Amino acid sequence: MRVLIVDDHPIIVSGCAAILAAEGDIESRDAGDADSGLAAFLxxxxxxxxxxxxLPGASGFELTRRILRHDAQARVVVFSMNxxxxxxxxxxxxxxxxYVAKNDDPFLLLKxxxxxxxxxxxxxxxxxNRLAFDKTLADxxxxxxxxxxxxxxxxxxGLSLSEIAEAAHVSYKTIANSCSLLKRKLGARTPMDLVRIAIEQRLS
Incomplete structure (x- = not known):
């Protein structure tokens, strides 16, 4: 089995490669960003x-879509901190x-x-179970x-919090609080995650 790992964290990549190499029947290669990942896939x-x-350049979601546009039968596993x-x-x-979370048992990735x-x-x-029964996850x-x-x-x-506050005619603190609530509601950990979600949902 041939496995391509697209991740910009060298420690994660080397750890994954070691687990796969120990299997004996798996060959792996890696790439550090979306563009080189797509090139390596092709x-x-x-x-x-x-x-x-x-990922640098484009999100893993976008890379997945790009790969599937080239090969509708491509098999992608998302491996994330989230x-x-x-x-x-x-x-x-x-x-x-x-989909496998990086904080789970690393051998789950192999499975x-x-x-x-x-x-x-x-x-x-x-x-x-959550995906099956929590309808809010569908949207x-x-x-x-x-x-x-x-x-x-x-x-x-790409607006800053200050610019958003000015456009919405509210205080910076109000927008900052709203962003904290947004992160909780959307499962985001950083403001950049919110930006990525907005782009993924085609809001921008």
Whole structure:
């Protein structure tokens, strides 16, 4: 089995490569950003591609879509620091066939690779249950107010918090508080995650 790892964290890449090499029947290569990841995919045509969400150049979701535009049968597993099911929902939406959180047992990635390579899907049971029963995950923006949607849209357009506060005619503190609430609602950890979500949801 040939596995391409697209991740910009050398320690993660070397750890994954070591686990895969120990299997004996897996060959791996790696790339550090979305552009080189797509180029490596097109050149090598791996059986499974492992993609991080936060990549230089474009998100892992966007890379997944680009890969699938070139090969609709491509098998992608998203391997991310984000363990909130909302990110798994976005990964599946983008066309990934598996999602593994980096803070889980690292050997789950190996299990995911084998299942996806065999034509299956892989999600942790707790994530699968949330995706099946929590309808808000199908539309991650469903629980946002009109103001929150507008703030998210402006973040996606590259406006700073100060600029958003000025445009909305409210205080900086109000916008900062709204962003903190947005992060909780959307499972984001950083303001950049909010920007990526706005772009992924085509709000910008």
């Amino acid at each position: 050149d090598w045509r791996p059986d499974v591609t492992v993609v991080d969400i936060n 363990d909130d099911p909302i990110f798994a929902a976005r990964a599946i939406e983008a066309g990934a066939r598996g 995911a690779l084998r299942e996806v390579a065999a034509g299956g899907l892989f999600l942790m049971p707790r994530m699968a 991650p923006l469903a629980g946002l107010s009109a103001r929150e949607l507008e703030i998210l849209r402006m973040l996606g357009k």
